[in-house]
Amino acid sequence: MLTRxxxxxxxxxxxxxxxGVRFRDHAIVGEIVELxxxxxxxxxxxxxxxxxxxxPRGRGVQLxxxxxxxxxxxxxxxxxxxxxxxxxxxxxxxxxADKISINSPALERPELIDxxxxxxxxxxxxxxxxxxxxxxxxxxxxxxxGDPSKTRALAWRTxxxxxxxxxxxxxxxxxxxxxxxxxxxGYDLEQLRAxxxxxxxxxxxxxxxxxxxxxxxVFNEADVDGALAASVFHNGDIAIPSLKNYLLTRxxxxxxx
Amino acid sequence: xxxxxxxAGGANIGSLRGALSRLGVEASLTADPATIRAADKLIxxxxxxxxxxxxxxxxxxxxxxxxxxxxxxxxxxxxxxxLCEHSQEDDTECLGxxxxxxxxxxxxxxxxxxxxxxxxxxxxxxxxxxxxxxxDEYVYFVHGYAVPVHGCTLAVAEHGxxxxxxxxxxxHFGMQFHPERSGAAGANWLKRFLEL
Numbered sequence: 001m002l003t004r005x006x007x008x009x010x011x012x013x014x015x016x017x018x019x020g021v022r023f024r025d026h027a028i029v030g031e032i033v034e035l036x037x038x039x040x041x042x043x044x045x046x047x048x049x050x051x052x053x054x055x056p057r058g059r060g061v062q063l064x065x066x067x068x069x070x071x072x073x074x075x076x077x078x079x080x081x082x083x084x085x086x087x088x089x090x091x092x093x094x095x096x097a098d099k100i101s102i103n104s105p106a107l108e109r110p111e112l113i114d115x116x117x118x119x120x121x122x123x124x125x126x127x128x129x130x131x132x133x134x135x136x137x138x139x140x141x142x143x144x145x146g147d148p149s150k151t152r153a154l155a156w157r158t159x160x161x162x163x164x165x166x167x168x169x170x171x172x173x174x175x176x177x178x179x180x181x182x183x184x185x186g187y188d189l190e191q192l193r194a195x196x197x198x199x200x201x202x203x204x205x206x207x208x209x210x211x212x213x214x215x216x217x218v219f220n221e222a223d224v225d226g227a228l229a230a231s232v233f234h235n236g237d238i239a240i241p242s243l244k245n246y247l248l249t250r251x252x253x254x255x256x257x
Numbered sequence: 258x259x260x261x262x263x264x265a266g267g268a269n270i271g272s273l274r275g276a277l278s279r280l281g282v283e284a285s286l287t288a289d290p291a292t293i294r295a296a297d298k299l300i301x302x303x304x305x306x307x308x309x310x311x312x313x314x315x316x317x318x319x320x321x322x323x324x325x326x327x328x329x330x331x332x333x334x335x336x337x338x339x340l341c342e343h344s345q346e347d348d349t350e351c352l353g354x355x356x357x358x359x360x361x362x363x364x365x366x367x368x369x370x371x372x373x374x375x376x377x378x379x380x381x382x383x384x385x386x387x388x389x390x391x392x393d394e395y396v397y398f399v400h401g402y403a404v405p406v407h408g409c410t411l412a413v414a415e416h417g418x419x420x421x422x423x424x425x426x427x428x429h430f431g432m433q434f435h436p437e438r439s440g441a442a443g444a445n446w447l448k449r450f451l452e453l
Contacts, residue, residue, distance in 0.1 A: 002416055045374065074272075074275075075397070076397055076435070098399065098435070118306070119305070171373070171401070
């Protein structure tokens, strides 16, 4: 049986790993390859690297660190940020990333999803969605969240956008629940359940993990395929081997450490 | 031993070379027919879609080179599917080295496709490539098409039903998962291929 994935997320800015709270105030937390090694040894199932400054500044990701991670790490990893074209994606995949994740550029030009899926196959095309509930009671998509001064709300309702992304060939959805990000009160189960109901491809929860029970809840109640977290892993509050043991004793299928 | 990774323009080549290098094998990455013919073993990697991959192999004049190769040849992920006769993906005629089809993973309620993540592999045949698998043999899969269980199946995994995780004939082998991305377990899979 396919196991649920535990995915540390490494936000990358200027070649270092950083972490902010509610997408703001980024502090440096470590070196990319060093942290990647640590998580590989702790039995992380996959890594996601977000080049958080790439989209707002309109530049692509740098390739050197991707090549280093690919050479030194033997678990899969996904690179997000700054991928705006088939050529960008080709460069990142050729540098050794297993998957690419697109967010703001897909909102600017949804055809990008079709182009990437056609060229590389849906299985390596991840669509990241930043979403929060607005005054009208609906979840809406945000764009350019890597830079608060450029972040903007879009008319896209989150559920509609996720349907559209799948129709165009997205092979996985990462849902970043923005109001829950960085504050460790648990994943946004209500929103994740709603998205799960319209999402036939793998769905990864992001934003809000604080304690091990939050991981159990999101697998058990929102039926997501993976749970992504950053700060609780980076600062050592949750060790992945003990998290996996906890989940296994509660009947959640994960790859044993 | 010389090992050639067939460069068909696939993307996961850097990570594969890194994984082989950790096992002490410096593989050449090549599309040159003479280098491919001279190697002791061959690996055909692959990420992407079957139609585009076969088109690239054709453009690089590698189809007959691979069909005529007499060394052990390992296809990884899409590379394994390309060894087969035909793929439902883009209705593609493949290399025809293994007499098996490639079919889209069945769609069932609650079953996510692509099959993406770590899953358990169980040996179904006696073969050195699948010898001594533990009960918790987890490896990393990313695919939307698969080879059904077949006479050439050496190991299976389950995703809405069993499919071929590993296939093999006398000298053609395939792994549907990514050994180069499957941690310590994956390194053992590559090691067993190198020792065949």
